[in-house]
Amino acid sequence: MNYVIIGAGPAGVVAAETLRKHDAKGSITLIGDEGEPPYSRMALPYYLIDKISEQGTYLRQTADHYDNLKIKYRQAHVNSVDTKAKTLVFGDGKTLKYGKLLLATGAHPIRPPVTGLDLPGVHTCWTLEDARKIHQLAQSGAHVVLMGAGFIGSIVLEALVMKGVSLSVVEMEDRMVPRMMDDIAGNMLKNWCKSKGVRVLTGTRITELSDTGKGLKVGLNKGKLPVAQLVVVAAGVQSNIGFLKGSGIKTDVGVLVDDRLQSNVEDVYAAGDVAQAKDLSTGERNVLAIQPAAVEHGRLAAMNMAGLDTRHRGSLPMNILDTLGLISSSFGQWMGTKGSETAKMVDKKNYRYLRLEFLGDRLIGAQSVGMSDHLGMLRGLIQSETSLGPWKQTLMASPSRIAEAYVAKMHGSLG
Amino acid sequence: MQKTLVIDPGKCTGCKQCEMACSYVKEGTFNPSKSRIRVFDFHTEARFVPYTCTQCDDAWCQQACPVDAITTDPVSGVKQVHDNLCVGCKVCTIACPFGTINYNVSTGKVIKCDHCGGDPECVKACPTQAIVYSDAEQAGFDKMRQWAAKTDNAPQTTA
CATH class of the missing domain: 3.30.390.30 (FAD/NAD-linked reductase, C-terminal dimerisation domain)
Known part of the structure; x- marks a missing residue:
């Protein structure tokens, strides 16, 4: 069998390894579109504070891991999928045939429609490349504005404070981590951060960013902030499904999959942040975008792809956060x-x-x-x-x- | 031969010497809150239950780790945390459905039972043989494993 996996995050890597476990001879191609070996976005905050090197973010620590498993790792961007011809089309026009395909393309950070979001000094914190830029700009004493105090924002928050920046957090909703915890917990986190010297503005929106020549002016719907040297955007993520347009693969907010992680198109599966799969807590299909779900999806999708009929009961939403x-x-x-x-x-x-x-x-x-x-x-x-x-x-x-x-x-x- | 900790709560007197020995050997301090094994105290039933990692085959902690910091020893089957790689993200602590891998605030790493490399201190410290180290096949962990199977959302292969 010729297996192709698009996406080299945890879901894609675990899927490739699981395929090899159940199919010793099949051809396995793992495609990633970033410049590094497969790495973990979850580890980026620890890279920001120099707890680990770039290599410490890699999903697998031995250099020849993929070669040893005869997994072909290919760095390329997939532009589209032709499900009738079972072919992928790359950014450079080249093509690749697949027998069974796993979509593990993950998600991308949402960029809210705010004027000035494309200015230098404004960064999302999603890729290793993003982290390198933040690492450079978040110098001790710099004023940094964090847009969004959701789960990802709050993880980045800790790293920024540990880097010694002066930090302001702006969150639209009435508390921190509104989609992870209730108002009692969210406000406990807010009070805790304030007690550690972080400015936390909830129920507040960034309306506009502009370059003053000395830094970024951050306009708010109420109140004022000092000029910032860095603005980090953490306004949530969305599944990477744009390239599937016209492929016949059914999507909603993610790729809709059944309890074998297969999409409506035979031999096309999805796992991780791109998959809208069963949520164990509600029984409905939902994009969970969490590490444990990505790994479960990856493993299960691969077992089904390898011919083992394996049902997904659903993944459980869960999160853990360390806020200072x-x-x-x-x-x-x-x-x-x-x-x-x-x-x-x-x-x-x-x-x-x-x-x-x-x-x-x-x-x-x-x-x-x-x-x-x-x-x-x-x-x-x-x-x-x-x-x-x-x-x-x-x-x-x-x-x-x-x-x-x-x-x-x-x-x-x-x- | 893989060996495992066989725990018989019926023999446990609640003296907590296992916790003391564990925290002392692993952390250099007599601090039960840092012990990898914990004794649960059910006063109303006058029962004590020592509780720690079963080194389960599913290795939820290992699978959830984003940086390859938890590995399975090929000989002993023990799941080990590598401190040089652990970033302290704590995902394993919520992924493990047994709650037997925990975050250690003082080191910024997670901790779990590793059988002390084949010579578990808790076993040596236990005065009543409520904890013994013996062949995995005979272990009283079967019940725990069955219970674990119920929590599994993955390998329900039907064909």
Whole structure:
């Protein structure tokens, strides 16, 4: 079989490795359109603060990893897919035939329609190339404006502060990480950042950027900011599906895939940030754009491509964030759903928070602030749909006993 | 032969010497919060349950790691964190459905049980043999693994 994978992020790399595991002889081509070996975008904040070198961001650490697995790594940009002729067309006009195709083209950062977003000194933080530029401009003492305090913005936030810049964060919504956590958690994060000297403006929009000659003037819908040496745009991401126009592959916000990660076109699969696949928490198809989902998709899509009929139960939304030392996480339907019951432990003074959402006696969502132990248990309980029995009432009264409940359920004799 | 930690909660007295030994050997401090093994205390039932990583085959932590910092030892099957590569992103700590890989604030890295390289300190410290180190096949982790299978959203191969 001739397998071709477009996209060399975690989904593409795991898919290539999984294909090799299940098909020793097939031809595997992995196509990436950036200048480096496959790397992890998640590692970029750590590169920004010099915790790792560029090489430390690479998804696989041995130089001959792909050669050893007989995976052909090709650096090229795919312009279009002809699903009838089973052929890819590259930017330089060259073509490549495929037998089975995996779309793992990921996502790109959204650039909101704000005047001046194309000025020098304005950067997204998505690629290694972006990170190199930010690394250069985010000098100690520089004033940096971060547009967006979502998950990615908040990760970049920590790196920028650690680089010693003076930081202002501008977020349209009423709190930080509005799509990852509720108002209690989002405002805890905001207060924490403020206590660390970060200016956080929520409910505020950047209206315009202009070059003053001494830096960037950042216009807001209310209030003022000092001139900035760097503006980092973190306004969310969108799946890379533009090149599929006219291919017959069905898309919505991502490539719509079934429970084998196959699109409506036979032999064309999708995985990772580009895939609109089943979300375990709602049962609906959704683009999750998180590392664990990318890896799950990549592995499952590859197994199906290799002929092993393997069904995807769905991936669970989950995130973990470290904001200047304050660790927060969320899982599943952290915001609750119709008919769900909420248990909360709130300790604003000490920046500690735990919220659990139950449907019947099962955990369906959770979020935490200021906790770092046994967090994976929250995933375990949600994903296994464990019936908590009498423990549910205990947890409604004392949500912090969740780890105990988990261990008790695992050892059946303890309720 | 792969060996594993076999835990019998029925023999555990809750003395927590395993936690002390683990944190001392791994972190140089007697600090249960830094131990890779934790004893859960169910007072109302007068039961204690030592709890740590099963070195599961699925290796959720390893799969989720974005920088190849967790590997499986080919001989022992143990999942190891390489501190020189770990960036401290913590994705493994939410990916592991057992909650047995945790972030260590003081080092900025994640920590998990690695069987102390084949000579686990918790086993030596346990006065009641509630934790023993023996052949993987006989391990009492079967139940935990079955439970784990329920959490799996991947290998449900039907053909």
